[in-house]
Amino acid sequence: MPLIRFALTLLVSLLPGLALAAAAPLQDASQLFHQGKNTQALEKVNGYLAGNAKDPQGRFLKGLILAEMNRAPEAIKTFTELTDDYPDLPEPYNNLAVLYAAQGQYEQAKNSLEKAIHTNPTYATAHENLGDIYAKMASQAYNKALQLDKSNTSAQMKLALVKDLFTPTGLEKAKPNKQPGKQHNPVKTAAVVLAKDRTPATEATPAVATKPASTEKIDSGTDQANTAVEKIIKDWAAAWSSRDVAAYLAFYAANFAPPQGMTRPAWEALRKQRLSAPEYIRVAVSDFKIQRNGNRASATFRERYESNILKVNTGKALTLELQDEVWKIVAEK
Known part of the structure; x- marks a missing residue:
């Protein structure tokens, strides 16, 4: 199954005082990112941030690029600072959760997702990721129960069902499509852009x-x-x-x-x-x-x-x- 995934779109239109369109350097950096040219993309976004240090879109894109380059500590630092400066944005919390989950830090991932949902209760991606985190944590708990009591048939059945519903390879981030303009399923719009609204989660x-x-x-x-x-x-x-x-x-x-x-x-x-x-x-x-x-x-x-x-x-x-x-x-x- 598709598991915990990055938010690749920063929805900042509801924040007062922010521009209604990304600057051209950011658009260039985003295009380089989707082409897989991460080094050039990082140089471009760093150049932009040199004169726009507090810009949330630039910092958000930088975090994505660092994560794609497997520079997790720097990506975590970038998204954490973004949550400090813009606590009403759920997407940085979501991406922190992805990075924590990739390191097996599921409690921290859960906390970050709960913060994302607190800032925007209709943020469907965070709800979806939180479900995946709960499933993984349940799997760990059932494994621990079986280590303590191998005859625990209830734990055996629950673990089997979790494994059946949950991919055996563990949590992994959904990577952005490298082709500009194309969408990587199941990730939503793969670009750092502004959105006019937030789509409510659909009830099953x-x-x-x-x-x-x-x-x-x-x-x-x-x-x-x-x-x-x-x-x-x-x-x-x-x-x-x-x-x-x-x-x-x-x-x-x-x-x-x-x-x-x-x-x-x-x-x-x-x-x-x-x-x-x-x-x-x-x-x-x-x-x-x-x-x-x-x-x-x-x-x-x-x-x-x-x-x-x-x-x-x-x-x-x-x-x-x-x-x-x-x-x-x-x-x-």
């Missing part, structure tokens, strides 16, 4: 159980195809919620690649266990972002999982392929 709508969508024929037109992909995912979540193993597995293509090198039979057996063990399961999906590329579609969305054993709110990514006019899941993260 629980999936309603229906007949398996894997039997439905769809039109390949972009809008209709995106609608069909979203419907497939909602029906997949509904099958999961109803713990209908056969219907759930029917959404996966024959060429689906199970994670961690598992065989298909072993993966199906594990999924059957995960669907059958809880007394109930509720899965809600929302906030879809779908990109088409020929007969393939990449979808990222929020996944809210709840059972009598575990409750997790995190990000999810599925790759689907159009096979015989039916969308099938071929990969998931």
Whole structure:
């Protein structure tokens, strides 16, 4: 699944006294950054900041460049100073959380995200990242419980469910797309620009159980195809919620690649266990972002999982392929 991610857009339009457009040197630096020319970008932004030391956009971009160059201590210092001078901006807090999480400092990451949400309760990226942090912290707690008591079956089941919902490779930042003008999914606008408003987070709508969508024929037109992909995912979540193993597995293509090198039979057996063990399961999906590329579609969305054993709110990514006019899941993260 896509995990904790950087804010690449600084929303400063609500701060009084700030300009309504980024200066040309910053635009040049941003373009160099997205081209992967980080050294030149840093030189450009440092030159700009020499005469505009307090400019939040320039400092924000500098923090992003330093993070991309793996100069985490300097990036942390840059974003921390930005939060000191502009405590009402949530994005620097969010990016501090990303940097802390990359170092395994999850408590500091959680605190930074809570500050981001306090400054702007509708900041969806921070809410999403906080869910990922909670999932990682839960995983650590269950591991510790098992170290103390290896026979703790409850902790074993909860840890297995967290690992199933959470990528095994740990927290990692979403890197900006190197091609100017193109967006790297699931990160929002990859530029240091001003925004006119802050978009409220969308509430998840629980999936309603229906007949398996894997039997439905769809039109390949972009809008209709995106609608069909979203419907497939909602029906997949509904099958999961109803713990209908056969219907759930029917959404996966024959060429689906199970994670961690598992065989298909072993993966199906594990999924059957995960669907059958809880007394109930509720899965809600929302906030879809779908990109088409020929007969393939990449979808990222929020996944809210709840059972009598575990409750997790995190990000999810599925790759689907159009096979015989039916969308099938071929990969998931």
